[in-house]
Amino acid sequence: xxxxxxxxxxxxxxxxxxxxxxxxxxxxxxxxxxxxxxxxxxxxxxxxxxxxxxxxxxxxxxxxxxxxxxxxxxxxxxxxxxxxxxxxxxxxxxxxxxxxxxxxxxxxxxxxxxxxxxxxxxxxxxxxxxxxxxxxxxxxxxxxxxxxxxxxxxxxxxxxxxxxxxxxxxxxxxxxxxxxxxxxxxxxxxxxxxxxxxxxxxxxxxxxxxxxxxxxxxxxxxxxxxxxxxxxxxxxxxxxxx
Amino acid sequence: xxxxxxxxxxxxxxxxxxxxxxxxxxxxxxxxxxxxxxxxxxxxxxxxxxxxxxxxxxxxxxxxxxxxxxxxxxxxxxxxxxxxxxxxxxxxxxxxxxxxxxxxxxxxxxxxxxxxxxxxxxxxxxxxxxxxxxxxxxxxxxxxxxxxxxxxxxxxxxxxxxxxxxxxxxxxxxxxxxxxxxxxxxxxxxxxxxxxxxxxxxxxxxxxxxxxxxxxxxxxxxxxxxxxxxxxxxxxxxxxxxxxxxxxxxxxxxxxxxxxxxxxxxxxxxxxxxxxxxxxxxxxxxxxxxxxxxxxxxxxxxxxxxxxxxxxxxxxxxxxxxxxxxxxxxxxxxxxxxxxxxxxxxxxxxxxxxxxxxxxx
Numbered sequence: 001x002x003x004x005x006x007x008x009x010x011x012x013x014x015x016x017x018x019x020x021x022x023x024x025x026x027x028x029x030x031x032x033x034x035x036x037x038x039x040x041x042x043x044x045x046x047x048x049x050x051x052x053x054x055x056x057x058x059x060x061x062x063x064x065x066x067x068x069x070x071x072x073x074x075x076x077x078x079x080x081x082x083x084x085x086x087x088x089x090x091x092x093x094x095x096x097x098x099x100x101x102x103x104x105x106x107x108x109x110x111x112x113x114x115x116x117x118x119x120x121x122x123x124x125x126x127x128x129x130x131x132x133x134x135x136x137x138x139x140x141x142x143x144x145x146x147x148x149x150x151x152x153x154x155x156x157x158x159x160x161x162x163x164x165x166x167x168x169x170x171x172x173x174x175x176x177x178x179x180x181x182x183x184x185x186x187x188x189x190x191x192x193x194x195x196x197x198x199x200x201x202x203x204x205x206x207x208x209x210x211x212x213x214x215x216x217x218x219x220x221x222x223x224x225x226x227x228x229x230x231x232x233x234x235x236x237x238x239x240x241x242x
Numbered sequence: 243x244x245x246x247x248x249x250x251x252x253x254x255x256x257x258x259x260x261x262x263x264x265x266x267x268x269x270x271x272x273x274x275x276x277x278x279x280x281x282x283x284x285x286x287x288x289x290x291x292x293x294x295x296x297x298x299x300x301x302x303x304x305x306x307x308x309x310x311x312x313x314x315x316x317x318x319x320x321x322x323x324x325x326x327x328x329x330x331x332x333x334x335x336x337x338x339x340x341x342x343x344x345x346x347x348x349x350x351x352x353x354x355x356x357x358x359x360x361x362x363x364x365x366x367x368x369x370x371x372x373x374x375x376x377x378x379x380x381x382x383x384x385x386x387x388x389x390x391x392x393x394x395x396x397x398x399x400x401x402x403x404x405x406x407x408x409x410x411x412x413x414x415x416x417x418x419x420x421x422x423x424x425x426x427x428x429x430x431x432x433x434x435x436x437x438x439x440x441x442x443x444x445x446x447x448x449x450x451x452x453x454x455x456x457x458x459x460x461x462x463x464x465x466x467x468x469x470x471x472x473x474x475x476x477x478x479x480x481x482x483x484x485x486x487x488x489x490x491x492x493x494x495x496x497x498x499x500x501x502x503x504x505x506x507x508x509x510x511x512x513x514x515x516x517x518x519x520x521x522x523x524x525x526x527x528x529x530x531x532x533x534x535x536x537x538x539x540x541x542x543x544x545x546x547x548x549x550x551x552x553x554x555x556x557x558x559x560x561x562x563x564x565x566x567x568x569x570x571x572x573x574x575x576x577x578x579x580x581x582x583x584x585x586x587x588x589x590x591x592x593x594x595x596x597x598x599x600x601x602x603x
Contacts, residue, residue, distance in 0.1 A: 129329035136290055137342040137389065138319040141311070147341070151331055 007205025014206050015213075026210055029187040032100055033168035034218070036107035040115050040167075041160050043108075045149070048119030053145055063120060069113030074172030077110045082176050098179040103187070106173035111163035118162060122155030123148060157226045161219055168215060188214075243268040243397060243429045244289060249298035251284055258284045261298070262455045264448060266397075266431055271423050274433040275440040275464075276450035277476065282433035283326065285450065286401045289431060290323045303396075319346060322390030326402040328382045330374035335361070335385055338374045342393040360392040361385075364418055380411030387415065391422055398422065400432035404439065416443060437477055441465065449473050466521065467597050474519045474597075483518050483565040484601050487511060497598065500564035504591075505540040508598035515601035524595035525569035527559060529579055530586035541591040543567065547583050550576070561589050 014022045051059065083089050085096045085105075096102035126148050134144045149156065171189045178185030180194060188211045195204040244266040251259040258281050266272045274282045287293045289300060291307055291314045300307045302317050322342070330338050336357050343353040361367050364384040369377070374385060383403060390398060400419065404412035420443065423430050434440050440447050441461040449457045449464060457469035468474040474482060485499030487510050497504045497516055510516050530544060545563025557576045559569045567589055581587065 127329060129325060129327060130331060132292060132325065133329045133331075133386075134341070135292055136318070136323040136325075138315065138345045138393065139341075140315060140345070143345050147331065 003201040004205055006202040008209065010202045011206035011209040015210065022207070022210065024183065025186055025188055025191050025207070026214055028100065028185075029168060029189070029211070030214055030218070032103045032174075032187060033107060033164060035104045036111060036167045037160060037164040039104070039108045040111045040163055044112055044115035044119050044159070044163075045156065048116040049123065049145060049149065051116075052120050052123040063117070066113050066117045066120070070117060072110070072113065074110060074170040075176065076172075077106055078173040078176030081106045081109065081173070085177075097177065098181060098185060100178070100185055103174055103178045103185060106177045107167040107170065110170060110173055111166050114166060115159050115163040118159030119156055122152040122159060125155055126151050153226050157222060161222060164218060164222075165215065168211065168218075243303060244431070245301040245304075246289070247299045247301070249285075249288065249300065250296045251281075251288060251293070252296045258453050259288070259295075260453045262453075264455060264458065266429060268429055269423075269427045270445040271419070271430040271432070271443055272446050272448065273440045273444035274431075274448050274450050275435065275437055275476075276433075278435055280450045281453040282435075282450055283401050284453075286323070286399050286431070286433055289397075290321055290399050291318045292323075319393070320395060321397045321399060322393060322395035323399040324383070324386045324390050324401065324403055326405055328386035330377070330382055330385060332375055333373070334370065335366070335372050335374050335377070336370040338385055339389045339392055342389060346393065356392050357388075360388040363391070363421075364388045365414065380407050380414070383407060383411065383415060384418070387418060391426075391428075394426065395428065397429045397431065400430065402433055402435070405435070412439075419443060437465075449476070451476070468519060468599075470599070471517065479519045479521055479597075482520075485516055485518060487514050487516050494593075495598070502541075502543055502564060504596060505593045506596035506598050507593060510598060510600055517599050517601045519597040519599065520567065520591055520595065521597075522558065522568040522570035524591060525567060526590040527561070527569050527571060527579065527581065527587045528590070529581070530588055532579075540593045541596070543589040543591075545587060545589060547581060547585045547587060550581065550583060561587060563589060 051062065081102070082097070085091045085094060085102060087097070096105060130151060131144060131148060134147050139147065169189065171193055174180070174185075174187050174190050175193070178187065178190065180186050180190040186194075188207050192204045192207045192211075195201075195207065244264075246262060246264045249259055249262045250257065262285070274285065276282055284293075288295050291300075294308075302320070305317070307314060307317050331341070336354075339357045339360055340353050343356060348356070358367070358370070361370060364387055366381060366384055366388070369381070374382070377385060383406075387400075387403070403419070404415050407415065416439065419430060419432070422428055432443070444461060447459065447461055447464050448455050449469075451472055457464060457473055459467075464473070465477050468477055468479065471482065483499045485497040485504070487508070488496045488498050488503070490496075490508070490510065490512050493507055493509055495506055495508050495510065495516075497506060497518065499518060504518060506518065508516065543561075543563040545561040545567065547559055548562045548566070549560040551558045551560075552573070553570065555573055556570050557573055559571060559576070559581060561567045561569060569589060
């Protein structure tokens with residue numbers, strides 16, 4: 001219990017004093033995971049949309065594959081990517097190993113299946129009658145897809161948030177691709193692993209608390225953006241105006 | 243306005259619409275009536291170009307609607323459709339109504355004015371900023387109607403617009419349909435399984451049964467001269483009996499059915515079999531022992547009451563007079579005449595109230 005209490009105190013201390021080492025690690029974590037989330041969303045939403053709105057041979061099988069990849073272990077993604085981008089690998093010339101950019105690539109690959117799968121579910125959750133209504137109102141194919149994406153915005157937000165959560169919380173890719181190099185590729189999760197190994201439990205807990213705080217800020221901001229998209233305020237049915 | 247030529251639609255092996263041809267005139271209210279599952283919705287979706295037919299053509303204002311998606315979109319934008327179960331998008335009422343205008347690139351200021359006018363027309367001027375999903379069923383249906391008319395369509399398609407509504411909301415919607423039709427000259431094509439509604443609203447009615455358009459005509463023609471046994475049953479004619487034409491002088495025929503002879507108007511010639519259709523509300527009943535038996539009636543049948551069923555302010559009385567005859571009379575006259583199961587009665591039917599068709603059997 002002492003360690004936890006000590007960790008909380010230390011976390012507050014580190015945050016309040018804006019400890020430069022900790023701030024650098026947190027910022028790098030945020031930079032890598034947000035970049036990965038952004039890239040994965042830019043791929044998952046259109047491709048997921050394409051899969052949902054088109055009928056093609058093997059569609060169901062593809063969705064099963066995507067859903068299976070939800071469970072891919074982070075270390076497996078790390079290992080495969082390591083073999084690809086290491087100096088002797090086929091993509092070795094890119095020089096991505098042990099760089100933040102390599103970590104972004106790894107986390108992007110890691111979270112694309114879960115984001116894409118949940119985007120497909122989110123779009124499936126929009127009733128067929130909505131799509132018929134939009135077509136009957138004279139929507140072009142593109143206008144229809146855009147409105148359905150907006151209709152599914154909260155469910156798509158969940159997909160993005162979950163993807164971000166998986167990215168910022170993972171250790172496997174960060175460790176194997178990044179290498180936990182201080183001041184260069186050390187992120188919150190690899191730092192926690194290291195400090196715990198060295199018996200610095202208080203600092204580890206402090207870093208864990210900081211990680212959750214970062215996640216909280218990101219989720220709140222994403223929620224605000226999504227509500228802004230609809231230009232209307234959430235009302236509770238049965239409330240004063242509902 | 244809309245001409246349908248030999249249209250069919252299959253879903254897998256099922257033939258939902260069987261070769262159907264039809265012309266809907268500009269400015270009329272045309273109503274499809276038919277039982278649930280008869281293909282009304284499928285036909286309406288084909289007309290709105292939401293689905294493509296398996297074979298046959300639909301002409302809009304003389305133009306074949308078959309073509310690229312872009313060409314079909316251009317035609318579809320001249321129509322508006324309201325579905326049986328209105329779907330609203332999770333945003334404000336005003337934005338829901340504005341979708342059609344937004345898709346057509348109408349500027350915001352103009353759009354807002356039109357939306358407000360459309361919501362005023364349907365009697366919902368004060369809900370613009372409310373979230374559409376919090377509306378009641380009747381309000382949602384009115385929003386769906388406002389959304390369809392705000393683009394000033396030339397053809398308005400309404401699929402069972404009042405099927406899920408309470409009577410008050412249904413009346414409101416019906417009034418609106420008539421007003422829109424009269425005010426803007428909009429051609430209205432609607433579907434209903436409610437014959438009474440069809441009668442109230444429609445200039446012409448098309449009866450659909452098992453994916454086939456079996457009869458087209460005015461309400462009077464459909465209700466008093468149904469084209470066949472199934473249609474007769476669907477429009478509420480229960481007393482149907484078969485007989486033989488004994489003589490026919492200039493369309494005034496005597497038909498023998500069972501032990502009784504009927505006088506009726508028909509062109510069916512002597513010696514041929516005929517089916518008799520009688521609307522229950524055209525049958526009068528008088529107790530057999532009463533002195534009030536009317537002599538003006540050409541057709542008098544003696545029988546015994548076998549069943550009395552309440553039917554709103556009316557009662558349906560089934561009389562066994564060799565065949566089963568149903569009479570629809572008011573509750574009040576039923577009790578004033580002292581009718582009960584077992585009472586011997588005289589049933590009277592005017593010659594003009596009997597509809598005769600060549601026997602299909």
